[in-house]
Amino acid sequence: MIKSSLPPILTSQIGPDSIELRLLVAADLEYFNGHFPEQAVLPGVTQLDWAVRLGCEHFGYSAAVANLEVLKFQQLILPGQEVTLVISHNATKEKLTFAYSDGDHRYASGRISFASKQDDGAAQ
Template structure:
């Protein structure tokens, strides 16, 4: 995975099947540097990196991705924007379905197929 700086997490909540983060995408994130000179845009690879990191942490997976499926980037995420990252866990398939949105506005979505089943929390000694 890339080494991106996570955004400011305003709030978060979730359970075994669904997790929701409210994020503030600050203009001072390094990901905006040079992407693009006329109008800074949050790179899709950064959005994917955050979904993998936050989703795997929330649902107890390593960050070993097998495949990415149906990735869609519908709208640009600009600096100083609030967005919601919602991740649904499909444990029987070892998949995370993510979407970035704000109300009815959808920024990005996709599925992340992971290489391994979740690690039981008892093994984190």
């Protein structure tokens, strides 16, 4: 099992309702091991994990994801690439929208809905 870790953050721009992070997808990340033998590719689940963790950290959510919406993986993220992750916050709907890109290249995007703060005490 791979211990979840975040990538190096090269630069960041922080606004009231969004953050923009330039990430280094280092070639030596464990996530590339065995995914895939012919050409290493950053797994989509790792991209989602980073968006959830960084969004929760910045906007104060617990990691209690309720739903994933309009999740799309358009292009492969390869070892050694730099990508920009933009996470926008919609406090009213308790949702984060994220997108990985580099210039005109769009790699992945989606919307993360969180369990309502009222649901925190619900039986699991």
